[in-house]
Amino acid sequence: MLINAIEAKGLVKNYVTWDRRGFFKRKKRVVKALKGVSFNVIRGEVFGLLGPNGAGKTTTVKIITTLLLPDEGKATVMGYDVVSEAEKVREVIGVTLSVEKGFFWKLTGRENLKYFGMLRGLKGRELDRRVEEVLELVGLKELGASDKLYEEYSLGMKARLALARALLHDPPILILDEPTIGLDPMSARTIRELLVKLAREEDKTVLITTHNMFEAELICDHVAIINDGRIVAYGTIGELKRRAADRLAVEMIIAAPHTILGDLETRISKLIGVRELGLEPLEEGRARLRIVVKPGEEEVIIAKSIEAFYSNGIKVYQVRVHEPTLEDVFILLTKGSK
Amino acid sequence: MPSTSIDIIRASVFSTYAWLKNNKWLFFSMLIWPYLMTFLILALGMVYGSLETYRERLGISNPVLYILASSGIVMSSLMIVDVVATSALYHRWLGTLPYLLLTPTKTYKVLILEPVPSAILSSTMSMLAILPGAVFFEGLLGAGKLFLILLVVYLGMLPLIGLSVIIASLTLVLREETNIASFLTPLILLLSGVFYPIQVLPAILQEISRIFPTLYVVQAAKLTATYAIPEIKALLGLISALIILTLIYNGTASLALGTSEKMVKKSGVI
Amino acid sequence: MMRNDIRIRAIIWLHFLRLWRYKFSFLNNILTTILWLTIFVLGALMFIPSSKWGEMAPIALWGIIMWQFLASSVWYIGGWTWFFISQGLVEEHLLTNTSPVPVLVGRAITGLSVTLTASLLVALVFTGLAGASVLIVYNPLIVLIGLVLLATMTISYALLLSAASFRIGIPGTILDIANFISFVLGGLAVPIANLPEQIRPIALAIPYAHPAEIVRYGVRGLEPYLGLTNELIISIIFALALALSARIVFKKTMKYIRKHGVKAVGRM
Ligand SMILES: Nc1ncnc2c1ncn2[C@@H]1O[C@H](COP(=O)(O)OP(=O)(O)O)[C@@H](O)[C@H]1O
Numbered sequence: 001m002l003i004n005a006i007e008a009k010g011l012v013k014n015y016v017t018w019d020r021r022g023f024f025k026r027k028k029r030v031v032k033a034l035k036g037v038s039f040n041v042i043r044g045e046v047f048g049l050l051g052p053n054g055a056g057k058t059t060t061v062k063i064i065t066t067l068l069l070p071d072e073g074k075a076t077v078m079g080y081d082v083v084s085e086a087e088k089v090r091e092v093i094g095v096t097l098s099v100e101k102g103f104f105w106k107l108t109g110r111e112n113l114k115y116f117g118m119l120r121g122l123k124g125r126e127l128d129r130r131v132e133e134v135l136e137l138v139g140l141k142e143l144g145a146s147d148k149l150y151e152e153y154s155l156g157m158k159a160r161l162a163l164a165r166a167l168l169h170d171p172p173i174l175i176l177d178e179p180t181i182g183l184d185p186m187s188a189r190t191i192r193e194l195l196v197k198l199a200r201e202e203d204k205t206v207l208i209t210t211h212n213m214f215e216a217e218l219i220c221d222h223v224a225i226i227n228d229g230r231i232v233a234y235g236t237i238g239e240l241k242r243r244a245a246d247r248l249a250v251e252m253i254i255a256a257p258h259t260i261l262g263d264l265e266t267r268i269s270k271l272i273g274v275r276e277l278g279l280e281p282l283e284e285g286r287a288r289l290r291i292v293v294k295p296g297e298e299e300v301i302i303a304k305s306i307e308a309f310y311s312n313g314i315k316v317y318q319v320r321v322h323e324p325t326l327e328d329v330f331i332l333l334t335k336g337s338k
Numbered sequence: 339m340p341s342t343s344i345d346i347i348r349a350s351v352f353s354t355y356a357w358l359k360n361n362k363w364l365f366f367s368m369l370i371w372p373y374l375m376t377f378l379i380l381a382l383g384m385v386y387g388s389l390e391t392y393r394e395r396l397g398i399s400n401p402v403l404y405i406l407a408s409s410g411i412v413m414s415s416l417m418i419v420d421v422v423a424t425s426a427l428y429h430r431w432l433g434t435l436p437y438l439l440l441t442p443t444k445t446y447k448v449l450i451l452e453p454v455p456s457a458i459l460s461s462t463m464s465m466l467a468i469l470p471g472a473v474f475f476e477g478l479l480g481a482g483k484l485f486l487i488l489l490v491v492y493l494g495m496l497p498l499i500g501l502s503v504i505i506a507s508l509t510l511v512l513r514e515e516t517n518i519a520s521f522l523t524p525l526i527l528l529l530s531g532v533f534y535p536i537q538v539l540p541a542i543l544q545e546i547s548r549i550f551p552t553l554y555v556v557q558a559a560k561l562t563a564t565y566a567i568p569e570i571k572a573l574l575g576l577i578s579a580l581i582i583l584t585l586i587y588n589g590t591a592s593l594a595l596g597t598s599e600k601m602v603k604k605s606g607v608i
Numbered sequence: 609m610m611r612n613d614i615r616i617r618a619i620i621w622l623h624f625l626r627l628w629r630y631k632f633s634f635l636n637n638i639l640t641t642i643l644w645l646t647i648f649v650l651g652a653l654m655f656i657p658s659s660k661w662g663e664m665a666p667i668a669l670w671g672i673i674m675w676q677f678l679a680s681s682v683w684y685i686g687g688w689t690w691f692f693i694s695q696g697l698v699e700e701h702l703l704t705n706t707s708p709v710p711v712l713v714g715r716a717i718t719g720l721s722v723t724l725t726a727s728l729l730v731a732l733v734f735t736g737l738a739g740a741s742v743l744i745v746y747n748p749l750i751v752l753i754g755l756v757l758l759a760t761m762t763i764s765y766a767l768l769l770s771a772a773s774f775r776i777g778i779p780g781t782i783l784d785i786a787n788f789i790s791f792v793l794g795g796l797a798v799p800i801a802n803l804p805e806q807i808r809p810i811a812l813a814i815p816y817a818h819p820a821e822i823v824r825y826g827v828r829g830l831e832p833y834l835g836l837t838n839e840l841i842i843s844i845i846f847a848l849a850l851a852l853s854a855r856i857v858f859k860k861t862m863k864y865i866r867k868h869g870v871k872a873v874g875r876m
Pocket residue numbers: 015016017031032033051052053054055056057058059060868869870871
């Protein structure tokens with residue numbers, strides 16, 4: 001029996017685009033979206049592909065789901081090659097590509113599911129049974145949304161419907177591109193809990209992409225961090241955190257009105273001379289600044305920052321030093337290269 | 339500070355310009371459509387019958403120029419109704435309707451003034467498009483006549499804008515995604531007798547057609563295409579009819595819009 | 609095979625359901641079509657002496673019906689592709705191992721519904737104008753054959769446009785111009801024999817001219833320009849050639865998008 005549900009080896013993908021320059025001029029440009037991506041997803045686990053916007057997550061998902069051909073490299077799903085055995089791959093995967101489109105507007109959720117179920121060869125009572133099951137599973141029934149038109153759905157409902165469609169033919173593997181992006185906490189939680197349940201109780205393999213570290217820490221068994229078309233780290237959450245064990249996180253709450261948030265990050269990194277930092281806006285015009293440092297450096301950095309902030313009129317409310325979280329690891333690994 | 343009409347128009351001129359810049363094809367279409375229509379009618383007519391028959395039946399001296407002018411009128415009416423009636427819908431699609439309604443002035447003013455520049459531009463364009471045709475047939479006199487028609491078209495636009503705002507209010511209330519009233523433009527044009535004498539229509543339709551401004555615009559075009567120098571008296575009659583219609587339509591429109599604005603705000607379908 | 613049956617059922621069901629849900633647009637489209645047609649027809653009728661209206665009306669009417677076949681294929685299939693692509697529906701269908709082609713062809717259901725209803729109503733207007741029923745035809749079977757051949761051609765043409773819109777934006781005006789040209793020069797509006805001598809070779813080269821000749825034979829018993837048998841053979845060859853090229857081009861397009869990704873390029 002196969003151990004790995006999904007295997008990707010050395011995936012390379014270049015997009016060719018044309019920049020518009022003036023009236024008729026166009027200039028060819030090659031975007032190197034993937035520069036050799038390899039990873040394995042073990043059967044029955046929840047695997048997270050983490051990365052910032054534009055890192056190549058969607059491109060990877062599209063290749064694994066047979067929608068895009070790799071320029072180089074090879075990928076298999078349940079042993080089927082995604083290029084030469086695309087049809088077989090499509091039978092064993094359930095996919096959500098987007099939480100906000102991919103359905104017919106003037107059909108209800110139930111009708112949309114019925115349509116896509118029929119395309120998958122389901123029919124009659126079996127079709128009806130599956131449709132009801134998945135509507136129940138993703139909580140659309142509970143929300144009373146099964147018979148609402150898709151165009152009237154909230155984003156949370158749309159995301160649930162997308163997941164329902166992925167589950168319709170009961171595939172052993174789920175591949176979900178940012179399944180909780182933009183959702184309210186309740187919907188996001190329902191979806192996350194469902195994914196974990198499917199992996200634990202029904203032995204499904206789940207691959208999700210996300211840039212939400214909190215989410216990854218909650219549900220993923222293994223994660224790979226992708227940045228700028230390359231996998232820069234792989235392991236369990238614990239392993240990744242340990243990779244940064246020789247690091248400390250300095251966290252400061254500072255005054256940062258939304259008006260100046262735009263270029264604050266680069267300004268601060270110049271001010272205190274560190275590159276690996278993350279800035280997250282909070283309410284009431286404050287922001288949380290995280291800097292990953294080597295043990296022993298923290299005092300110097302804190303002193304430097306406070307001085308820099310003071311002379312620039314930026315208030316500091318709180319300073320804290322702690323063990324790194326996954327987010328700090330993420331910042332460490334993804335900021336460095338850019 | 340309340341926005342003045344000038345502010346609204348200036349903003350709208352800018353967005354029209356930006357829009358045209360990014361839709362060069364649309365610009366081209368405006369120029370080409372009157373000729374396409376003329377080509378279609380002439381080609382069909384001439385393989386089925388003869389230009390002579392057409393000239394006699396309509397009692398005009400220059401049928402080709404008349405068809406061209408009518409096509410120009412058809413296009414500009416189409417654009418005005420389309421631009422005004424769909425601009426509210428368009429803003430709803432884009433999600434800019436709430437901001438439009440937040441402009442510190444009367445909504446009626448915004449909805450009417452906002453599409454005016456693109457409406458004027460497009461009707462001028464359609465008429466300008468046929469200028470080469472007019473000059474070709476009648477030289478400078480043709481250009482002069484065209485200018486006269488253009489003035490009447492502008493005048494005819496005023497009641498047409500009011501009518502379009504009424505349509506826009508309806509579509510807003512009905513919460514339709516597309517302009518489900520798009521059949522109204524060809525209906526109005528059909529009743530105005532664009533390419534044929536109004537007398538071929540049943541009597542009842544001829545009566546109804548009196549309430550539509552395009553009827554008078556088309557008649558003015560016919561007058562200028564019939565005589566070397568059109569009769570001033572007949573023209574003045576048409577112009578006063580247009581002025582009366584302007585008052586009636588725009589009065590009704592402001593009422594209709596007030597009502598629909600209330601309904602829209604109540605049902606929250608903005 | 610079984611699975612394909614279910615798929616086709618699904619697609620037909622989808623398009624009828626959507627037709628029903630968009631009923632106001634549907635009615636509006638029919639009404640708009642009829643009104644525009646009437647405007648142009650009234651204009652064209654002014655060129656014909658009243659005594660000949662009875663004779664010309666059926667030819668004009670059927671010309672318009674055939675033109676609607678073309679225009680509605682282009683708009684309902686070709687024009688819809690942009691929506692289909694931009695909503696991510698291409699990928700969603702591929703994931704179920706369903707090609708987008710049958711879904712796009714299914715749009716012909718919507719297009720034909722509009723065309724047939726509008727044609728029927730325009731026929732009523734004509735009957736009123738010309739004083740005699742214009743829908744009585746000489747040989748219904750031949751008319752049907754002609755229309756099926758014509759529909760095959762126009763749907764294939766629309767699919768070619770669809771395929772193109774995966775890669776380039778096609779301005780709507782160009783398509784309208786092409787439709788007009790086919791209407792007048794392509795022998796849809798008038799028998800080829802009535803066209804000026806110099807234009808006839810152009811008409812003969814436009815595929816639609818041939819089924820149009822067949823339809824006119826079925827309607828009025830007008831001898832087709834190249835004879836019925838020849839026109840049938842030529843029409844079938846043209847129809848097959850167009851369908852085949854649509855198939856090949858679509859296959860190529862699907863390969864292209866798998867290589868370069870699906871992007872909504874230009875809207876018609
Ligand atoms: N169809 C495309 N054509 C050109 N460039 C693309 C296309 N799709 C994605 N890209 C580019 O490839 C890179 C990776 O994109 P993507 O895989 O969507 O990243 P992610 O999903 O991680 O945000 C980005 O720089 C993006 O702009």
